[in-house]
Amino acid sequence: GAVVSQHPSWVICKSGTSVKIECRSLDFQATTMFWYRQFPKQSLMLMATSNEGSKATYEQGVEKDKFLINHASLTLSTLTVTSAHPEDSSFYICSARNLETYEQYFGPGTRLTVT
Amino acid sequence: QKEVEQDPGPLSVPEGAIVSLNCTYSNSAFQYFMWYRQYSRKGPELLMYTYSSGNKEDGRFTAQVDKSSKYISLFIRDSQPSDSATYLCAMSDYGGATNKLIFGTGTLLAVQP
Numbered sequence: 766g767a768v769v770s771q772h773p774s775w776v777i778c779k780s781g782t783s784v785k786i787e788c789r790s791l792d793f794q795a796t797t798m799f800w801y802r803q804f805p806k807q808s809l810m811l812m813a814t815s816n817e818g819s820k821a822t823y824e825q826g827v828e829k830d831k832f833l834i835n836h837a838s839l840t841l842s843t844l845t846v847t848s849a850h851p852e853d854s855s856f857y858i859c860s861a862r863n864l865e866t867y868e869q870y871f872g873p874g875t876r877l878t879v880t
Numbered sequence: 881q882k883e884v885e886q887d888p889g890p891l892s893v894p895e896g897a898i899v900s901l902n903c904t905y906s907n908s909a910f911q912y913f914m915w916y917r918q919y920s921r922k923g924p925e926l927l928m929y930t931y932s933s934g935n936k937e938d939g940r941f942t943a944q945v946d947k948s949s950k951y952i953s954l955f956i957r958d959s960q961p962s963d964s965a966t967y968l969c970a971m972s973d974y975g976g977a978t979n980k981l982i983f984g985t986g987t988l989l990a991v992q993p
Contacts, residue, residue, distance in 0.1 A: 814979075870926055
């Protein structure tokens with residue numbers, strides 16, 4: 766199956782700092798990528814949809830100035846959590862949709878802990 | 881009413897059993913149907929992908945879609961302890977009004993050795 770990578774897999778940062786998470790589709794092109802957040806024992810919560818070369822579309826209640834998304838190429842999207850606070854601690858998962866088949870693949874996730 | 885309903889379980893079966901996981905949905909525009917498996921602290925893994933109605937088989941897994949009843953199923957034959965995970969159904973009308981995956985809440989499956 767197709768592979769989506771995320772980096773880093775785990776990050777600890779201090780409150781007030783910014784953290785960047787990278788998402789790459791390794792063996793297919795993805796014009797559309799998605800960023801999700803997941804709390805323990807809960808389902809995935811879509812944060813934003815990222816389209817290559819255009820601005821991301823954020824879900825209701827997600828602060829676009831806090832969660833900056835860039836989708837600069839057909840294989841790379843980044844999520845930057847700005848001025849992180851402890852309540853931003855969570856499991857962040859990206860997903861990439863194959864532009865030919867519409868199959869949507871997920872990365873392994875990034876666990877963010879803000880102290 | 882949620883767009884996608886899925887029994888959260890937990891579901892516990894003995895090794896070798898046939899497992900049936902189901903989801904119902906309300907949006908008749910959905911045409912893309914997927915099943916994901918998610919292990920604890922990992923990203924979801926795409927198991928099965930079906931476009932429109934019909935059956936699809938891949939090894940021990942069979943996915944069924946009945947659009948007339950708005951009902952999808954995933955069957956796991958000869959279940960193994962390694963199948964223990966949360967199973968998520970997901971669907972979309974890609975290119976339509978929703979244009980994103982809508983997930984069920986997930987069913988937690990435990991296969992007992």
